[in-house]
Amino acid sequence: MARPGRHRDEEAARPEAAKAAPSAGATQPSPLAVGEATPSMAQFLEIKTANPDSILWYRMGDFYELFFDDAVVASQALGIVLTKRGKHQGQDIPMCGVPVHRADEYLQRLIRQGYRVAVCEQLEDPAEARKRGAKAVVRRDVVRLVTPGTLTEETLLDARTRNYLTALFRAPGGAPSGPDAPLVGSDATVALASLDISTGECEVGEALGRDLPGEFVRLGASEVIVADALLADGELKAWIGRAGAAATPVPAASFDSLAGERELKARLGVADLGAFGAFSRAELAAIGALLRYVDLTQIGKKPVVRAPRRLGREETLVIDAASRASLELVRATSGEKSGSLLDAIDRTVTGAGARELAARLATPLTDVRAIEGRLDAVAFLVGEAPLRDAIRETLKGAPDLARAVSRLAFGRGGPRDLQSIALGLAAAGEAARHLRGRQGGIGLPDEIARLLARIEGQGAELLRMLTAALVDDPPHLKRDGGFVRKDYRAALDEAVALRDDSRRVMAELEGRYVELTGIRTLKVRHNNILGYFIEVTQTNARPLTEPPLAETFRHRQSMANAMRFTTAELAEIEGRIASAADRALAIEQEIFAELAAAVAGEERTLSDVAAALAELDHTAALADLAHHERYVRPVIDASDAFEIRGGRHPVVEQALQRARAGPFVANDCVLGRGGVERPPGFDEMPDARIWLVTGPNMAGKSTFLRQNALIAILAQMGSFVPAAEARIGVVDRLFSRVGAADDLARGRSTFMVEMVETAAILNQATARSLVILDEIGRGTATFDGLSIAWAAVEYLHEESKVRVLFATHYHELTALAGRLASVASVTMDVKEWHDEIVFLHRVKAGAADRSYGIQVAKLAGLPEPVIARAREVLTLLEKADRRRGQGNGPLEELPLFAAARPAGSPAPRGPAPVETALDAINPDELSPKAALETLYRLKRIRAGEDGP
Structure with missing residues (x-):
C-alpha cells in the first residue's frame, strides 16, 4: 500500500x-x-x-x-x-x-x-x-x-520558556544516613547541571537533598537524567514527575568528573575553567553526564554551550516546592501562566527576554551588591523614558538569535535562521547606538555599560555578509532555494537566468548569430525531439556551409524549405538550461553552507550578544513595569529589617484594574526596622518580628501574607516593588504555607500535608528567613490544633528567631503578644452594618474580637435556617461555661435541629408570626384592657394556638 x-x-x-x-x-x-x-x-x-x-x-x-x-x-x-x-x-x-x-x-x-x-x-x-x-x-x-530535553525546532518549543535538560549527581560521602538512603529530605549534597540546547544557556550548582523538590520546580527542566541506581528511589522519581519533567536513567559511568572537565573545556574553547568559577568534582561529574547524553542523542553533533552560571546554595534565595506553588510565581494554581506573578510583571518584547525574566524570578539573589547592580540598571531606565522606549521598540524586531544559532549548529537551520542572525545583529547595533547616543555612553550604570560592551560592534563583518547574501524574505527551508540575493554570486545569477528566462537567453544568442552571419531570417528554435537548433531557409543556408562560418555552424538536418544547424555554444547553453534549476539549487546550498560556517565561527560572540539582548530586554521591561505600575526601588541590606509601607499585591492589583473594581487597598508590614529609628508617631503599626494576623475569612489575610512574600522575591530578583516604600534585610529562605491540599496518592491527608510542610519550616528556617503561615492546626480537633499553633509560634520566636506573618482564627493565640517580646497582633479591619459585614481590607493593630464566620457563611449563600440555627448554637457556646467531660456541657442542653421548631413546620421564611402581629399593633390606640388582651393573644400566637 x-x-x-x-x-x-x-x-x-x-x-x-x-x-x-x-x-x-x-x-x-x-x-x-x-x-x-x-x-x-x-x-x-x-x-x-x-x-x-x-x-x-x-x-x-x-x-x-x-x-x-x-x-x-x-x-x-x-x-x-x-x-x-x-x-x-x-x-x-x-x-x-x-x-x-x-x-x-x-x-x-x-x-x-x-x-x-x-x-x-x-x-x-x-x-x-x-x-x-x-x-x-x-x-x-x-x-x-x-527527548523532552533535547528539542531545538521552533515549532516544538515555547518561545518564552527555556527548555532545560538537567543532570543530577549525588556527591559521594557527606550523607549521615548512608549512600543508599532516600535522597529527597536528606542532608546529602547533590550537584545539578542544566543545559538548554536550543540556546546554549548553561547553569551549574549544588543543593541539599531536602531542597531538591524546590530546585526541580525552580529549574523547570523538561527532562532530568539520573544514574539508574539512584533513580530506583521512588520518592526522587515522583518529585521529578511532579515538577513536570521526564526522569531518564543513564549508566552511572556517565558521571565522570574528568570527562566532564575535559568536555566542558573543549566546548568553551579554554584550557582552564578558572575564569568561570571553582567547580566541584560532583558538579563536573554532572556536567560530564549532561554533555555525554547530548552527544548520544544528537549522534555526535555538538551543541552551543555558553559560559555556565554557577549558583551556589548561599547565593540564591531558597524557596521550596510547596512555597513556589502557593505563591504562584510562574504558574497559577490552574497550571496556566495567566494569574501568576510572572504574568503580572512580564513586559518583555522578545522570547529571549521573557526567558531571562522567568529565570531571574525563579532564582532571586542573596548577594546585596549583585541585587543593587540590577536595581541600578532598572532605576536608570526608569528615569530615561525616551531611551527606554527606543530600546524596547528596537528589540521588538529582534528575532530569537540564540535559538537560530543553535539550530544551525545542529544542521537543522534554514535560511530564516540566517536572516534571524542578521536581524539580531542589526538590532544589537541599533540598541548600542541608542545607549551610546545618551551622552556618549558616559554615566551608564555598570550593568548597562557591560551590556553595551557586549553588543557594540559585535559580528559586524558577519552582518555585512548575511545582509549582502540574503533576500529580504527568505523561505523556511533551504531545499526550496530562492534565498540568495541577486548579484551576490555571478554563477548563481547565470543559472537562475537560464532557469527563469531561457527565452531571453536564446533571443540574445539569436541576435548575436544574426549579426555574425548577416542572415536576417536566422532563428533559434526548439522542439521536443531535437531540442534547441538554428534554422535558416534553404536560400540563405549556403554561407553557413562554407568557411569560415562552417567551422562554427554544424549542419544537423535538412528540410524541404529550411536547413537546421547547431553550434558548440548552443549545445553548451542547452545543457546549462536543462540543468539550470539543479545548478541554481546546488549553488545556493553551497552558499548556505558557507554562511552557516561563518556563523559557526562566531558562535561564542553570537551567543553572548543574544544573552546581552535578553538581559537588556528584561531590564527595560522591569523599568517599564515600574513606571506604569508605580513601583518603587527597594532598599536592600544585610540587616534584619522587613519594613513595607503601602505594600500591594501585584497580581490582585492588576486584576482589580482590569475589572475596574476600584483601587487596591495598600497595607504596611513591619517585621523589623533593622535598627533604623522612625520619628515618634510615624505610624500605629507594631514593630515585631512575628505578626499574628486575625480577622474573618474573605477580609484579605491571605492576600496580605502573599503580597509581602512576593515583594521580597521581586526585590531580591532586582526589580522595583509595588509599595510606597520598602526596606528588606536579605532573606535567605522563604517559606509560604498558605491554603489546604492533600496528597492522597502518597497516603497523606490534608492535615498530614500541612504538618509535613510546617515541620520543614520549623526545621529549616533561620533568623534571616521569611515565613508565611496561614491557619496552622485547623485540620484537626480544636484543642489539638490550637496547641500545635501555640507551640509553633513559641518555637519560631525562641528558637528560629525568624520573621513571620502568622494568620490564624485561634484568637487565643493573641495572648502570646503580651507574653513574647517580638510577637504583635494585627487584624483585618471590618465593619458591621445591619447584621451585614463590610470588608475594608485594611490591616490595623490589635486583634479581632470574633471570627465573623456566620456572616461570611451568609454571604456565601447558606440557607437562612442554617444561619439562624448557627447563631443559636454560637450564642449558647459563648454564654456557657464549657464544662467538658462532666456530661452536662452546653451542647447537651441544646435541642436538635429538627426539635428546635414544631414538627412538620416549614423552615421560617420572612418575619415570624409574633413579629407580624406586633407590626399590626398601634400602642397609642389601645386601652389598658385591650393591651392586656393583645398580650394574651401574642402568647397564643407564639404557642401556635392562634394566627397573627
Whole structure:
C-alpha cells in the first residue's frame, strides 16, 4: 500500500515480497528474525534493535513509517489509522505513518506524552541504491534521538520558556544516613547541571537533598537524567514527575568528573575553567553526564554551550516546592501562566527576554551588591523614558538569535535562521547606538555599560555578509532555494537566468548569430525531439556551409524549405538550461553552507550578544513595569529589617484594574526596622518580628501574607516593588504555607500535608528567613490544633528567631503578644452594618474580637435556617461555661435541629408570626384592657394556638 511519492525501492516490504519471520510486535527481534526478513524490514529490525527504548520513525520516501509495537503505540497516541504491511513469522505487521511535511506536529504530540523518538533518515538518494542492484535498499540510520530535553525546532518549543535538560549527581560521602538512603529530605549534597540546547544557556550548582523538590520546580527542566541506581528511589522519581519533567536513567559511568572537565573545556574553547568559577568534582561529574547524553542523542553533533552560571546554595534565595506553588510565581494554581506573578510583571518584547525574566524570578539573589547592580540598571531606565522606549521598540524586531544559532549548529537551520542572525545583529547595533547616543555612553550604570560592551560592534563583518547574501524574505527551508540575493554570486545569477528566462537567453544568442552571419531570417528554435537548433531557409543556408562560418555552424538536418544547424555554444547553453534549476539549487546550498560556517565561527560572540539582548530586554521591561505600575526601588541590606509601607499585591492589583473594581487597598508590614529609628508617631503599626494576623475569612489575610512574600522575591530578583516604600534585610529562605491540599496518592491527608510542610519550616528556617503561615492546626480537633499553633509560634520566636506573618482564627493565640517580646497582633479591619459585614481590607493593630464566620457563611449563600440555627448554637457556646467531660456541657442542653421548631413546620421564611402581629399593633390606640388582651393573644400566637 505505497503512498504517492514513495520511491520504487521502498516496495521491497510489500505483502507479496514478505517472508516468514518471528512474531509481530517484537521490539527486540532475534538475529534469526532479522536474517529472515525482507531487506527493508531487516534494516528496520536492525535499527530498532539498537534503539529499543525509543519509537522508531523510519523514513520511507515522503513518510515516516512505524511498525510493530511502535505503530500500535503511535496510532493510539496520535489518533492515526493503524494498518498493516506484509507479514512477519506468519502474522500481519502493524503499521502506521506520518507525512514528512507534518512531522513536527506529530513529534510534538509524542514528546508531550512522554515518549522518546529515534528519527531514522535516508542517507542516500534511491537512485544510488538502485545502482547496487534491484533489491538494494536505501542506506538509513538514526540521525537523532528526540527527548523532552533535547528539542531545538521552533515549532516544538515555547518561545518564552527555556527548555532545560538537567543532570543530577549525588556527591559521594557527606550523607549521615548512608549512600543508599532516600535522597529527597536528606542532608546529602547533590550537584545539578542544566543545559538548554536550543540556546546554549548553561547553569551549574549544588543543593541539599531536602531542597531538591524546590530546585526541580525552580529549574523547570523538561527532562532530568539520573544514574539508574539512584533513580530506583521512588520518592526522587515522583518529585521529578511532579515538577513536570521526564526522569531518564543513564549508566552511572556517565558521571565522570574528568570527562566532564575535559568536555566542558573543549566546548568553551579554554584550557582552564578558572575564569568561570571553582567547580566541584560532583558538579563536573554532572556536567560530564549532561554533555555525554547530548552527544548520544544528537549522534555526535555538538551543541552551543555558553559560559555556565554557577549558583551556589548561599547565593540564591531558597524557596521550596510547596512555597513556589502557593505563591504562584510562574504558574497559577490552574497550571496556566495567566494569574501568576510572572504574568503580572512580564513586559518583555522578545522570547529571549521573557526567558531571562522567568529565570531571574525563579532564582532571586542573596548577594546585596549583585541585587543593587540590577536595581541600578532598572532605576536608570526608569528615569530615561525616551531611551527606554527606543530600546524596547528596537528589540521588538529582534528575532530569537540564540535559538537560530543553535539550530544551525545542529544542521537543522534554514535560511530564516540566517536572516534571524542578521536581524539580531542589526538590532544589537541599533540598541548600542541608542545607549551610546545618551551622552556618549558616559554615566551608564555598570550593568548597562557591560551590556553595551557586549553588543557594540559585535559580528559586524558577519552582518555585512548575511545582509549582502540574503533576500529580504527568505523561505523556511533551504531545499526550496530562492534565498540568495541577486548579484551576490555571478554563477548563481547565470543559472537562475537560464532557469527563469531561457527565452531571453536564446533571443540574445539569436541576435548575436544574426549579426555574425548577416542572415536576417536566422532563428533559434526548439522542439521536443531535437531540442534547441538554428534554422535558416534553404536560400540563405549556403554561407553557413562554407568557411569560415562552417567551422562554427554544424549542419544537423535538412528540410524541404529550411536547413537546421547547431553550434558548440548552443549545445553548451542547452545543457546549462536543462540543468539550470539543479545548478541554481546546488549553488545556493553551497552558499548556505558557507554562511552557516561563518556563523559557526562566531558562535561564542553570537551567543553572548543574544544573552546581552535578553538581559537588556528584561531590564527595560522591569523599568517599564515600574513606571506604569508605580513601583518603587527597594532598599536592600544585610540587616534584619522587613519594613513595607503601602505594600500591594501585584497580581490582585492588576486584576482589580482590569475589572475596574476600584483601587487596591495598600497595607504596611513591619517585621523589623533593622535598627533604623522612625520619628515618634510615624505610624500605629507594631514593630515585631512575628505578626499574628486575625480577622474573618474573605477580609484579605491571605492576600496580605502573599503580597509581602512576593515583594521580597521581586526585590531580591532586582526589580522595583509595588509599595510606597520598602526596606528588606536579605532573606535567605522563604517559606509560604498558605491554603489546604492533600496528597492522597502518597497516603497523606490534608492535615498530614500541612504538618509535613510546617515541620520543614520549623526545621529549616533561620533568623534571616521569611515565613508565611496561614491557619496552622485547623485540620484537626480544636484543642489539638490550637496547641500545635501555640507551640509553633513559641518555637519560631525562641528558637528560629525568624520573621513571620502568622494568620490564624485561634484568637487565643493573641495572648502570646503580651507574653513574647517580638510577637504583635494585627487584624483585618471590618465593619458591621445591619447584621451585614463590610470588608475594608485594611490591616490595623490589635486583634479581632470574633471570627465573623456566620456572616461570611451568609454571604456565601447558606440557607437562612442554617444561619439562624448557627447563631443559636454560637450564642449558647459563648454564654456557657464549657464544662467538658462532666456530661452536662452546653451542647447537651441544646435541642436538635429538627426539635428546635414544631414538627412538620416549614423552615421560617420572612418575619415570624409574633413579629407580624406586633407590626399590626398601634400602642397609642389601645386601652389598658385591650393591651392586656393583645398580650394574651401574642402568647397564643407564639404557642401556635392562634394566627397573627
